[in-house]
Amino acid sequence: MRRLHDALLTIVSVMNRPQRDEMLIREAGIPLDRALFPLLVGIERLGPIGVVELADRAGRDHTTVSRQVAKLESLGLVARRESAADRRVREAVATDKGKATVALVDAARERLGRAVFESWDAEEFDTLVRLMGKLADALAGEPFPPAPAP
Numbered sequence: 001m002r003r004l005h006d007a008l009l010t011i012v013s014v015m016n017r018p019q020r021d022e023m024l025i026r027e028a029g030i031p032l033d034r035a036l037f038p039l040l041v042g043i044e045r046l047g048p049i050g051v052v053e054l055a056d057r058a059g060r061d062h063t064t065v066s067r068q069v070a071k072l073e074s075l076g077l078v079a080r081r082e083s084a085a086d087r088r089v090r091e092a093v094a095t096d097k098g099k100a101t102v103a104l105v106d107a108a109r110e111r112l113g114r115a116v117f118e119s120w121d122a123e124e125f126d127t128l129v130r131l132m133g134k135l136a137d138a139l140a141g142e143p144f145p146p147a148p149a150p
Contacts, residue, residue, distance in 0.1 A: 018116055027108035032075075039068050043078050044102040046101070047080070048091035050083065077101060
């Protein structure tokens with residue numbers, strides 16, 4: 001379990017480096033502030049999504065995220081609308097321009113990611129993707145099951 005945790009810490013640490021986002025933004029050729037970039041991707045992937053949930057997933061304060069989503073809206077990358085489930089909640093959803101921007105990011109991620117996996121065969125890569133998906137699904141559920149009774 002310790003080796004798994006260490007590996008996950010390394011992955012999260014690398015993925016959270018601002019330089020990686022800047023490199024991806026440059027590779028994608030998009031004029032987007034680094035702080036807005038992960039929020040746009042999150043909205044495109046998870047939307048429609050409320051600001052509080054988006055902030056929780058991003059590990060940021062919801063007032064900061066609200067301002068950043070407003071900036072994305074002013075750039076025409078997202079739209080905010082009333083939630084169908086709860087009229088008190090305003091959700092963000094990617095516009096066509098936002099989806100096109102994320103598509104450029106996805107293409108850049110594909111180009112850059114290929115270098116990381118160039119020495120892997122297809123079966124290894126497919127196994128990694130399958131198992132990472134399984135891990136992600138398990139973590140998205142109950143992260144800490146109750147301890148067994150003594």
